[in-house]
Amino acid sequence: MLFNSIDFAVFLPVVFLLYWFATGHNLKVQNALIVVASYFFYGWWDWRFLSLILFSTVVDYTAALIIHKENNPLKRKLLLFISLAVNLGFLGFFKYYQFFIDNFIAVFKMFGHRFEAGSLSIILPVGISFYTFQTLSYTIDVYRRKLEPTRDFISFSAFVSFFPQLVAGPIERATNLLPQFYSKRSFDFTKAVDGMRQILWGLFKKMVIADNCAGFASDIFNNSYDANGSTLLFGAVFFAFQIYGDFSGYSDIAIGTSRLFGFELMRNFNFPYFSRDIAEFWRRWHISLSTWFRDYLYIPLGGSRGNKFSQIRNTMIIFIVSGFWHGANWTFIAWGALNALYFLPSLLSGKNRSNLDTVASGRTLPNLKELLAMLSTFALTVLAWIFFRASDLTHAFDYLSGIFSSTLFSSPDITEKTQAIATAVFILFLIIMEWRGRETQYALANFQSTHSRWQRHVFYYVIILLIFWYGGKEQEFIYFQF
Amino acid sequence: MKPFLRKIILFTLPFVVLAWPVDILLSNILRKSNAYPGELEVMNAIYEKKAACQLAVYGSSRAWVQIDPDILEDSLQLTAYNFGMDGHNFWLQYFRHSELVKYNGRPEVIVLSVDVFSLEKRKDLYKPEQFLPWMLWNDDIRKFTCSYKGFNTADYYIPLIRYAGRTGALNDCIKTVFKGNSKTPYRHNGFAAFDREWNDDLAKAMKSASHYTVRLDSSSIALMKRFILECSQNKTELIFICTPQYAAGQEYISNRTEVMNLFRDMALENNIPFLDYSADELCNHQELFYNSNHLNRKGSAIFSSKLAHDLKAVLAE
Numbered sequence: 001m002l003f004n005s006i007d008f009a010v011f012l013p014v015v016f017l018l019y020w021f022a023t024g025h026n027l028k029v030q031n032a033l034i035v036v037a038s039y040f041f042y043g044w045w046d047w048r049f050l051s052l053i054l055f056s057t058v059v060d061y062t063a064a065l066i067i068h069k070e071n072n073p074l075k076r077k078l079l080l081f082i083s084l085a086v087n088l089g090f091l092g093f094f095k096y097y098q099f100f101i102d103n104f105i106a107v108f109k110m111f112g113h114r115f116e117a118g119s120l121s122i123i124l125p126v127g128i129s130f131y132t133f134q135t136l137s138y139t140i141d142v143y144r145r146k147l148e149p150t151r152d153f154i155s156f157s158a159f160v161s162f163f164p165q166l167v168a169g170p171i172e173r174a175t176n177l178l179p180q181f182y183s184k185r186s187f188d189f190t191k192a193v194d195g196m197r198q199i200l201w202g203l204f205k206k207m208v209i210a211d212n213c214a215g216f217a218s219d220i221f222n223n224s225y226d227a228n229g230s231t232l233l234f235g236a237v238f239f240a241f242q243i244y245g246d247f248s249g250y251s252d253i254a255i256g257t258s259r260l261f262g263f264e265l266m267r268n269f270n271f272p273y274f275s276r277d278i279a280e281f282w283r284r285w286h287i288s289l290s291t292w293f294r295d296y297l298y299i300p301l302g303g304s305r306g307n308k309f310s311q312i313r314n315t316m317i318i319f320i321v322s323g324f325w326h327g328a329n330w331t332f333i334a335w336g337a338l339n340a341l342y343f344l345p346s347l348l349s350g351k352n353r354s355n356l357d358t359v360a361s362g363r364t365l366p367n368l369k370e371l372l373a374m375l376s377t378f379a380l381t382v383l384a385w386i387f388f389r390a391s392d393l394t395h396a397f398d399y400l401s402g403i404f405s406s407t408l409f410s411s412p413d414i415t416e417k418t419q420a421i422a423t424a425v426f427i428l429f430l431i432i433m434e435w436r437g438r439e440t441q442y443a444l445a446n447f448q449s450t451h452s453r454w455q456r457h458v459f460y461y462v463i464i465l466l467i468f469w470y471g472g473k474e475q476e477f478i479y480f481q482f
Numbered sequence: 483m484k485p486f487l488r489k490i491i492l493f494t495l496p497f498v499v500l501a502w503p504v505d506i507l508l509s510n511i512l513r514k515s516n517a518y519p520g521e522l523e524v525m526n527a528i529y530e531k532k533a534a535c536q537l538a539v540y541g542s543s544r545a546w547v548q549i550d551p552d553i554l555e556d557s558l559q560l561t562a563y564n565f566g567m568d569g570h571n572f573w574l575q576y577f578r579h580s581e582l583v584k585y586n587g588r589p590e591v592i593v594l595s596v597d598v599f600s601l602e603k604r605k606d607l608y609k610p611e612q613f614l615p616w617m618l619w620n621d622d623i624r625k626f627t628c629s630y631k632g633f634n635t636a637d638y639y640i641p642l643i644r645y646a647g648r649t650g651a652l653n654d655c656i657k658t659v660f661k662g663n664s665k666t667p668y669r670h671n672g673f674a675a676f677d678r679e680w681n682d683d684l685a686k687a688m689k690s691a692s693h694y695t696v697r698l699d700s701s702s703i704a705l706m707k708r709f710i711l712e713c714s715q716n717k718t719e720l721i722f723i724c725t726p727q728y729a730a731g732q733e734y735i736s737n738r739t740e741v742m743n744l745f746r747d748m749a750l751e752n753n754i755p756f757l758d759y760s761a762d763e764l765c766n767h768q769e770l771f772y773n774s775n776h777l778n779r780k781g782s783a784i785f786s787s788k789l790a791h792d793l794k795a796v797l798a799e
Contacts, residue, residue: 005634006634006636006640006643020483187483187486189483189485189486192486193486193489196490207647211647419649457493460493461496464497467646468645468646468647469647469649469652470647470649471646471647
């Protein structure tokens with residue numbers, strides 16, 4: 001079920017009313033309702049894959065309990081290995097099987113051997129990368145004795161399948177989300193209103209920004225061989241805003257929806273396009289995944305400790321694995337590697353943590369240095385997104401060489417110019433709103449205190465009108481495919 | 483909780499109250515638009531009972547840009563109207579036929595333009611905006627369009643929902659309000675000819691793929707058989723025609739012979755006259771086409787005269 005669909009517009013109020021009125025505020029009943037609603041939400045897309053979620057839930061629930069009881073380090077390690085193997089095995093099969101087979105065949109062919117392998121039509125279950133990482137973090141935390149395993153299977157099931165963040169995150173840690181299922185929840189008017197506001201802003205980002213940018217980005221990327229340099233550049237910029245609007249919009253809706261049910265999810269985006277360097281960008285983009293890799297991969301590898309070689313190695317590993325997490329294609333690996341190359345100079349010079357504050361904090365506008373830093377960081381990310389969006393590496397390199405050709409300074413050849421101008425105006429509006437709210441949780445977070453009731457309502461109606469007028473028709477979220 | 487629900491209800495109340503009147507307003511404005519290209523005019527003519535005719539031409543764009551009903555009318559002494567539907571195969575052509583019969587009565591003669599794409603059903607609903615002004619609670623539109631990717635169930639029953647995200651249609655409404663209706667209709671009796679020169683559609687298609695294979699849709703085949711039976715039961719004279727297609731374009735379709743044989747067999751089985759112009763001399767003259775499937779103004783005038791002449795002979799039999 002998509003957040004931007006009529007189905008969800010019916011589903012959400014029904015679950016909300018049942019949750020607060022039909023459960024008698026009984027915690028167990030509320031949690032059970034969340035499980036049922038979440039399975040229904042997921043099953044709406046494809047009920048067959050519910051068995052995968054259930055299986056992962058059972059395996060991790062049981063493995064964590066046994067790991068906790070067990071004192072023998074070898075047995076504990078073995079149990080952890082089993083849990084990892086099951087979860088990563090599913091992920092590997094559904095997401096990476098065909099990629100490895102294809103590359104295996106290609107390598108054999110390179111050495112003059114012919115190798116035949118049957119091709120399986122494997123459907124990628126929506127959100128498998130997200131809930132797999134969420135359950136993995138639980139088992140690893142229990143193994144590390146950072147977390148007591150739960151005996152409450154319903155709460156654990158609700159934690160794994162919690163519908164607002166089930167299919168595209170934020171990838172929650174058990175230490176943050178699981179305890180929220182144990183404690184009594186009471187309805188908080190302010191939080192609920194704020195949640196609704198965040199949902200509205202998320203829908204605007206998804207339906208007005210992302211879906212409109214998507215049309216242009218797809219058109220230009222799909223016909224890139226005929227396009228001039230300036231058109232290709234526009235295509236890449238449109239894609240940069242598409243993916244931001246799409247994914248951060250989803251996260252806003254997920255966080256806002258959770259607040260309606262009394263839950264606080266972790267922040268997933270922190271105005272990444274206002275970053276002054278790549279290190280700051282990665283502290284602000286897809287935070288739940290970046291911190292996951294930091295805690296469960298980068299630090300165990302040694303992190304930034306050790307000599308230069310191990311620092312470079314660890315950085316390359318984490319970025320490449322992060323790229324590969326997004327999809328079974330060399331383009332994602334290249335995207336990860338390119339970001340690692342962007343990141344390494346600041347790491348090696350010890351400047352990777354020089355921009356920990358918010359840009360132009362307490363000021364209305366940035367200074368020239370900050371502006372140039374933000375623009376150059378944005379330009380680097382735009383170039384990297386080309387690898388993310390391209391169909392293969394050849395396409396990506398051709399696209400890049402197309403941009404850096406003499407036609408870069410010719411006028412862009414964009415069809416539907418009026419629509420393109422309207423989309424550019426919406427992007428500008430997004431940038432202004434996000435800039436104004438950059439020191440808060442999301443762009444409209446302090447709206448309640450800074451604007452009168454009438455101003456707020458007029459603003460909300462304008463946003464709704466924009467969504468009605470310009471919103472794309474139920475387009476899937478990009479991150480569903482990951 | 484109660485203050486929250488009250489707030490939500492009060493906030494959404496204007497939408498609930500205004501949805502129906504705004505829907506009616508938008509639909510009325512959109513009906514007056516001559517966009518999509520002239521499809522709304524044809525539907526208006528049908529629903530306003532102004533499309534009654536003795537000879538009806540059915541088909542896709544290969545009907546509405548190539549067959550001039552005025553020429554047929556002059557030659558055959560029968561009132562004629564072209565109901566050709568842009569971008570759609572027989573599935574939706576039949577929907578238009580059923581609406582015509584319901585609101586304007588049955589024509590005496592139906593000239594059905596068949597081609598290789600007639601029985602291939604596309605997945606997406608081409609130019610869905612043409613249905614917007616009439617589709618709320620119109621069960622016929624729902625029946626014929628719900629199998630395409632285009633509308634949700636809610637679009638057929640809840641006012642205004644179907645207009646959400648239809649930027650083009652909403653902009654057309656604004657244009658119509660501010661600029662008024664176009665004084666010149668897009669089509670005349672459902673027909674429009676174009677002074678266009680040969681474009682690179684075929685070259686582009688050949689560049690992207692060496693050939694195209696038509697995938698026949700069984701539900702469209704069944705519907706066509708039903709339509710043939712319906713015509714026979716109602717004593718409607720049905721005539722199949724295959725309009726000229728540029729020779730190189732014919733070669734691009736890998737299973738053209740197989741598809742055309744299907745129509746030939748249907749015609750033979752049901753005693754339907756079949757005027758096939760696939761091998762006509764016109765097919766070799768690129769200057770009469772603007773792409774491999776469509777004749778330009780000059781080509782359509784020549785072809786319409788030729789067709790009128792041949793139809794006269796068929797109808798005289």
